[in-house]
Amino acid sequence: MRIAVVGFGMGGSALAWRLGAGGHEVVVFEQAKTTGPVGAGILLQPNGQAVLGHFGMLDEVEAIGTPISGLDAKHRSGRRLTTLDYGVLSAGLHGIGVMRSELFALFEQRCADVGVEIRHDRRITSYRHVEGGVHPIADDGEEMEAFDLLVASDGSGSALRSHAVATNPSLRVETKEYEYGAMWMAAPYAGDPERLVQVVDRSGRLIGMLPVGGGRCSFFWGIRLEEQEVIKANGLESWQRSVAEFLPEAGELAASITSLDEATFSTYRTVRMLSAIDGRVVFVGDAAHATSPHLGQGLNLALVDAVVLAEELDRTIDDRANVHEALSAYEHRRGPTTRYYTQLTGFLTPFFQTSNVALRAMRDAALPVMPYVPGLRAHMVLTMSGLKRSWLFPARPSTGVRVDPPHWSVGRSLRAVRPPRRRG
Template structure:
């Protein structure tokens, strides 16, 4: 840019935080709008892939992330017969390659603590819409903010700002969701493995080691149990007992981990959206993170994609003199990578979360042998690590 921009960032999640760090370092003036009265983490633990870790490395935060998180060396998933459906080791992709399980709180605090401009956050401000020219933000009470040279819409999967003419291609709620919680990892022996267990396509249980929370040095696991969306919405104490019973049948080794869960209120609900945009920019507004490409968490790429978006945006603006070509470069740079994972997510999710029982048989018979074929295994590892950027 020929001059520093006045940029509004809407949403202070991972995409918004990373944007603040990268754009602030480039000298742009930032104003952040966050609807929560006290900004903080939202959502389950997650798996940082090599792509996301590369962004943290650039920000100088890798060592702190490694200290908070849990290094993951392997993804292992099996069906009820004990047959391996997925068994991938990061080291087979590249020497020294690994994933990093983290809690949302740990990453939020890491990014928040690295940004010196936190006084620029207007918390408790819900932005509902954009002005017709895309230069002003308007909150729920009709108050206008701006004008801004650029607006970064990082307001999440349920974004209100992307509802502009010609922007959204598809937007729908997935019919499946999950219940999740954090569990102490002291009695769990598989500290470096993301474990999943599949009961057909209707039930999936997962345990992801995620390292420390901010309030304790103890180690934790993210437990998740997938269910149809209606059952997630109606989850109560009776449903908790059914879940506990099913866990004892499907995965007895994991059942003791739930001893401390006595009420359904100790678990959290997660519902997911499938969002595809015709364009990730509109006037001088750019959509990043889940606001631009929310998808099923089956491939575990959401946080990583948000970090990559913020990095690509900062780089595109730095490499061009004017805003329009900078935004066009950002759009082109992210289009193929995001598109590949959107399509893969839409294709693969029904194999693990759906009521199509016959897909489970196909999955269980095909995935294991396919994963032992060198070329196919290499492609599967690229998908896992987030490094698949071309179809062929």
């Protein structure tokens, strides 16, 4: 098929490559003048790693990233909130901290290798269906040629999603904007190179430090939205002082930043499209199901979307299925998992970063004991790993790599996801 992919971000680049490698003719429309994702690092969870393994890229990604054995969340006072280790599920299971730019470069190279055409500086904001095809339309009104399929991978603020909802009354979207956001950047790091550390306080601020290898970390400063403008207005030194006051060990790290231009400012929102299909248009990644970054699942879910959609579209190549059947099958496979993760993050986000006394008290009381409730620790780690399929079912490989019949047992699921890795 001739497929238009709108958005050459993290998920769109992976999808474009996989579709191109699968024999489709792919044209990507990207609004930016040059490519490259913004932001610092990303945590690849076991579900995302399974996709990269399926793509034959995992060794390369392991080489540019660093293994993360688990998460330590604590209070600014030093009081522990929770500790989650991937090893609880399977010896050697781990996350991978990696720079976004380096991961993106791998996908970009692969897209070039399979002849994916990338048209930059093209902001696509609507589309028009015709018999047997769909035309992407740019914000200046220019109508592109017809494609068999349009994949909207234009991120959490998707203009195409707004167009779809405005023109198709049967499409419903649940959206929640948060009063919190983050600024994040890469910085030198001397802390534990294998642990993701998150530190909270009473004001709703959060510091996160994700090692990404090479003595660096991805540093998050989670704040209320209105503070972002105050930080920009007050300048670098004032911000560095705030970080040092919040967490003295992070002060040194903030001191290494030479300009606030090194930081990316982002807002949080939860988005869930109840159906991600509008005729020959399908929404994937953050455009269909954006989450706040606290569970570290956004890109991992987008990677799984990419492989599942490509698998279903592969079936159209020899005419065993038509595009509508392929899209329905895609939605059927992805719906439960993305519903679980958007609902759960929507529920948890107000607890992660909050200045509300009641929410904070619940968080501080519950988090330290939750891992000791029988069975709950494994479920928490399964969720963090991207291996939960829905609220009810404990685990099933959500890798997109089809496992038939479904294996419900945790151990078998994990072995299907990836073999244990020896660390030494």
